[in-house]
Amino acid sequence: MLQKLFTDYISAYAAKDIDAIGEMFADDILLRDWKISVSGKDRALQETAINFANAQTISIDVLQTYASDSGVAGELKIVVNHTEILYVTDVIQFNDEAKISAIRAYIGRAD
Numbered sequence: 001m002l003q004k005l006f007t008d009y010i011s012a013y014a015a016k017d018i019d020a021i022g023e024m025f026a027d028d029i030l031l032r033d034w035k036i037s038v039s040g041k042d043r044a045l046q047e048t049a050i051n052f053a054n055a056q057t058i059s060i061d062v063l064q065t066y067a068s069d070s071g072v073a074g075e076l077k078i079v080v081n082h083t084e085i086l087y088v089t090d091v092i093q094f095n096d097e098a099k100i101s102a103i104r105a106y107i108g109r110a111d
Helices: 002-014 018-024 041-053
Strands: 025-032 037-039 058-067 071-080 084-094 100-107
Touching (some): 002 071
């Protein structure tokens, strides 16, 4: 079930569907990557909206996933604006209501 929630989030992110993402976030979500760290649903949605505004297109391939009882880590290949390629690992935790309570993103390399 959590892997489906993970892929649903990734699909919504690639589609830049801020409303769907807002439904997935817990009120007390923690969002952290290599540039920012924010907590709370409003702040996390603001940062997500900024990312969407800065990207005309987002394509995401899920390369691998690893699941635990409370979360999923996924190795992703993200292509922004058809040219910028990022390799990222997202570690997503879910609360008891199956809402995303934390996203920790780590940037990697192609090799």
